[in-house]
Amino acid sequence: MNDGLEKRKFQRLDCPLDVAVEIVPVTEAPQQRSPLHIKSRNISKSGICLETKSLEVEGVHLLSGLPFARQHRLYMSINLVPNEPPFEAIGEVRWYDVSSDTPESIYRVGVAFLSMKRHGKERLARFLKSHKDSRGYFAPGRPF
Numbered sequence: 001m002n003d004g005l006e007k008r009k010f011q012r013l014d015c016p017l018d019v020a021v022e023i024v025p026v027t028e029a030p031q032q033r034s035p036l037h038i039k040s041r042n043i044s045k046s047g048i049c050l051e052t053k054s055l056e057v058e059g060v061h062l063l064s065g066l067p068f069a070r071q072h073r074l075y076m077s078i079n080l081v082p083n084e085p086p087f088e089a090i091g092e093v094r095w096y097d098v099s100s101d102t103p104e105s106i107y108r109v110g111v112a113f114l115s116m117k118r119h120g121k122e123r124l125a126r127f128l129k130s131h132k133d134s135r136g137y138f139a140p141g142r143p144f
Contacts, residue, residue: 011044012042012043012044012049013042013043013044013128013131014041014042015040015042015043015131016039016040016041017039017040017043017048017078017079017080018037018039018078018079019037019038019039019040019048019050019076019077019078019079020035020036020037020076020077020086021035021036021037021038021050021074021075021076022035022036022074022075022076023036023072023073023074024072024073024074024075025071025072025073026071026072026073035077036052036054038050038051038052039051040078041108043078043124043128044128045121045124045125045128046112046113047091047094047110047111047112047113048076048078048091048110048111048113049108049109049110049111050108050109050111051099051106051107051108051109052106052107052109053104053105053106053107055096055107055109072093073090073091073092073114074090074091074092074093074111075088075090076088076089076090076091076111080123080124080127081127087116087120087123087124087127088116088117088118088120089113089114089115089116089117089120090113090114090115090116091111091112091113091114092111092112092114093109093110093111094110094111094112095109095110096108096109096110
């Protein structure tokens with residue numbers, strides 16, 4: 001039952017960012033496999049919600065393992081700002097759901113950031129801050 005209280009730790013910015021995802025077993029380094037190209041639904045300081053029609057790439061399933069003990073990590077390359085290098089992060093799937101507001105199945109996948117490359121925290125914080133209004137809320141309808 002929804003009690004109307006926000007349970008998220010960080011405010012989410014709703015935005016359709018381009019994300020390339022490589023699914024890698026926990027025990028391996030990235031293999032430069034073909035990435036899954038998908039869009040984000042929203043992003044925060046701690047994670048990202050992805051929307052995809054497929055949960056599998058080259059026989060590797062995105063949701064392998066129990067929540068918080070997944071057997072795979074997601075190596076993500078996220079285009080925050082056009083004409084700038086992508087923001088790179090490693091994440092773990094924490095939850096998923098099937099969208100009921102579209103005629104075809106769209107999976108929404110919640111990913112927690114585990115680590116970020118090359119000043120990633122600062123880049124992400126700067127991106128999120130650039131989309132806040134004077135009251136500290138994300139401005140609706142702002143182009144990305």
